[in-house]
Amino acid sequence: MTMKTLRVALLTSTLLAGAAQAADVTLTIESWRNDDLTIWQDKIIPAFEAANPGIKVVFAPSAPAEYNAVLNSKLDAGSAGDLITCRPFDASLELFTKGKLADLTDLPGMANFSSVAKxxxxxxxxxQTFCVPMASVIHGFIYNKDAFKALGIEVPTTEAEFFAALDKIKADGTYIPMAMGTNDQWEAATMGYNNIGPNxxxxxxxxxxxxxxxxxxTDPxxxxxxxxxxxWKDYLGDGFEAQTYPDSQNLFTxxxxxxxxxxxxEISGFRTQAGFEMGAFPPPVAAAGDTCYISxxxxxxxxxxxxxxxxxxxxTFLNWVASPEFAKLYANALPGFFPLSNEPVALEDPLAQEFMSWRTKCxxxxxxxxxxLSRGTPNLENETWNASAxxxxxxxxxxxAAARLQEGLASWYEPQK
Amino acid sequence: MAGRKPVRWHIAVFLAPAVLVYTAMMIVPLFGTLNLSLYTSVDRISQFAGLDNFRTLFGDPRWADAFWNALGNNGWFFLIHMLVQNPIGIVLAALLSSPRLRMAAFYRTAIFIPTILSFVIVGFVWKLILSPIWGIAPGMLDFVGLKSLFAPWLGKEEYALTALALVSVWQFVGIPMMLIYAALLSIPDEVLEAAEMDGITGMSQFWKIKLPLILPSIGIISILTFVGNFNAFDLIYVSQGALAGPDFATDILGTFLYRTFFGFQLQLGDPHMGATIATAMFGIILVGVCFYLFAIQTRLRRYQF
Incomplete structure (x- = not known):
């Protein structure tokens, strides 16, 4: 029995290896998006391979938390894949200045992106640009439409309305007004500070x-x-100090x-988990009519x-990634990750479409x-997590908190001294 | 007139595998780390920096604050283990070795099982138990009418470290228990019978006869606890993440080292400062172990039966 399984396994692997050799070129993609494996394998890669015979693509992701460390060691050892999924800013810039990433400034497809996107x-x-922008994420608030309807709450647009809505939900008591915890710290900074801050x-x-x-x-x-x-403190659930990120997701869904x-x-995850209608609104502005800003x-x-x-x-592959065809495929396969190309893309998911519509009005x-700003020690991003929590x-x-952040930033960042 | 002793090759041959493996896996990386801490990278070129990294670690208030905070937390972590884990281990072992106890094998196994669980499971399970939202801890306290005592312990600066230390104690109490249990079993019956003849029984037998005989084992357990605690990392990382929240209240040397060496989120890894912290940890553990070996172990009295 085991002998037989072994033989079959050996045979299969030989066949697979043979198949791989027969192909002209195989490109391997390094990525931290292991959640997206099936989407790449079932939708994106077949679309590319159909259009470009002779090139095979393998999507080989690793765990998000380990990605940077794994990638760095693979690049140093020379065993990394041909295509590298890039984290934004310094982590990738560091790879570029070390000569690990190729200069893509002259790639024809780059013309499809704005300088903010790049x-x-x-x-x-x-x-110089060294990665093709693939997707962005937009911050805002997702709400339970059923809850809003039951309590007769309108979608808030100003801060005053926002807190009035929270007060109403709290007074009613059926729902926890807002699902967020401070245990993992980053939500406080990413979904708190950097969500409402741009306004x-x-x-x-x-x-x-x-x-x-x-x-x-320290400016106002x-x-x-x-x-x-x-x-916000008063509107979070009991024991929010020990509430983790998955706890908050579950509380909401x-x-x-x-x-x-x-x-x-969150959109695609919430779609599969939540049994109620969801809506979204951008961070409320201070007074009605103010220009809104989104992250x-x-x-x-x-x-x-x-x-x-x-x-x-x-x-060839990167040029294809820069094309509107990829943008459409990717954005619809992964609602919530919005393409950065100038070409407008229609999204099928209404919640994702709602998020993306803010781009035109904010x-x-x-x-x-x-x-x-997060290049030195102390690291401003990590300090912001801590301060926001x-x-x-x-x-x-x-x-x-602001004074502490400013002091830390000024300790190493020349223009702030 | 003994002739030339034949060269005893077999000793070298038998030692070789262990020496080679140990050198490749432990000694070389250890010296590599010590060496790394003496360099710094300027514009991506490694440069010899002497003790500058140590000057930064202990002199720069930001590094020093983080380091002393981590060391202090580590000290507290160790203290909890010494005050809670080891005494409980000894008590459990004493109870288990009592001939009148039934189902001793069952208790022994049940108490030892958490030790073989992975940190990931232990961290996750306890996080769930203590969770204010889904956890059973609030419910159980409510059941006995003590709901007011519940707090989101893992999220409060003042309790988080103690709570995690107690989780670790829960996990590892089996180890001192087993070692002491073995030591208690090795006490010959003649000694105990002689004590009984002299009228020393029960508690006083434990204090006067058994405890002195198991002191060397307690010493070994203390040093194992010390080394294990100062190298600890997994449990904190699993339950609180690399930032060791809330507000670094659970930051120990291991998590501090991890953040510095490998980087975290936007913070890029700094192998040189990381190696500096690793060297400092090595130094602390070395001093602790040496203190034990030379100041305590040599004074412990041993009894030959």
């Missing part, structure tokens, strides 16, 4: 001023988001919480391993801490 994978001066610091304007050193984290527009976070401070990547964060790109033996085939920005818990005042 900012995550360009050198600081924006002259106060006016998106790109404030973000670039911070990089230039003309604004400080940077402290205000903390002041709002401090008010089980229908126990009414509002979920979200990133658009439309460049999240995934894909680049070429500089040491790849199949650079030509790799560039100003897009990216997370304030990601470009350049502390502010929500009430163990640190908004002013003290």
């Amino acid at each position: 900012s995550g994978w360009s050198t600081d001066d924006g002259k 106060y610091w006016k998106g790109e304007e404030g973000r670039l001023a911070l990089i230039a050193g003309t604004q400080k984290l 527009q940077w402290v205000a988001p903390f002041a709002q976070l401090a008010k 089980l229908g126990r919480a009414a509002i979920y401070p979200a990133g658009s990547w 439309d964060h460049t999240d995934i790109g894909i680049g070429l391993n500089a040491a790849s033996a199949n650079a030509e085939a790799g560039k 100003q897009s920005s990216i997370r304030s801490t990601y470009q350049i 502390a502010v929500i818990k009430g163990t640190e005042t908004p002013e003290a």
